[in-house]
Amino acid sequence: MLAFLKRLFGLDAPSEPEQDPMKKFLIVGLGNIGxxxxxxxxxxxxxxxxxxxxRHEATFESKKLGDIAKFRIKGRQLILLKPSTYMNLSGKAVSYWLKQEKVPLENLLVITDDLNLPFGSIRLKKKGSDGGHNGLKDIQATLNTTSYNRFRFGISDKFSKGRQVDYVLSEWTEDEQNALKERLPISADAIESFALAGMDHTMNNFNGK
Structure with a gap:
């Protein structure tokens, strides 16, 4: 009866409007912690x-299976995830936060390095193979699909035979760090475009940029 009277006289606390799941996006940056x-x-x-x-003054907080930051842009909510599971077990964190935030699979975007692309270049795709990348391999196995959006950032393949692991786990050169000052903002632009204008538009405007 009390709940009924509160509703009748408008005394109950207003409920938070439920976020449209189609306007929620999970942006996953792959990496290793530490x-x-x-x-x-x-x-x-x-x-x-x-x-x-x-850029959006969002702060990461340590949550289950990763660090999470959230912000809104033009009616869309972007949820940024940095998994704390290490690269080879990224799928567990991705799967958990997709379900936790009720984000549709088509609104998932996974950011990863790519040895097959020139340094700093961007390539977005709606689906594809893991390309030998352990993070993507685990996500594919966990989600049981290759049909999810990915954002590949080129790191080039300038390493000698047998030195691939050392290369990807080594730090950027000074020249690369200087170039990242331009490439990172462009990457952020591409992600915003993905959320606001869709994957097709973003691929047309940013691939190879």
Whole structure:
């Protein structure tokens, strides 16, 4: 009866409007946790997520299976995730936060490094193979699909035979760090475009940029 009377006289607390799931986006930057990985090529996913959070003055908080930051832009809510599971187990964090935030699979975007692209270049795709990338491989196995959006950031393949692991886990050169000052904002632009204008428009405007 008390609940009925509160509703009748408008005394109950207003409920929060439910967010339209189609306007929620999960942006996942892949990387490895720990200070020794902070400035490495393999952690470009973390770097892009950090750059986007910094632009919107969003703060990461440690949550289950990763660090989370949220912000809104023109009616869309972007949820940034940096998994704390290490690269090879990224799928667990991605799957959990998709379900936790009720984000449709088509609104997922995974940011990763790519040895097959020139340094700093961007390539967005709606689906595809894991390309030998352990993070993407685990996401594919966990979600049981290759049909999810990915954002590949080129780190080039300038390493000698047998030195691939050392290369991806090594820090950026000084020249690369200087170039990142331009490439990271462009990457943030591409992610905003994905949320606001859709994947097709974003691919047309940013691929190869």
């Amino acid at each position: 200070p020794k990985y902070d400035n490495t090529r393999h952690n470009i996913g973390f770097a892009v997520a950090d750059a986007l959070a910094l």
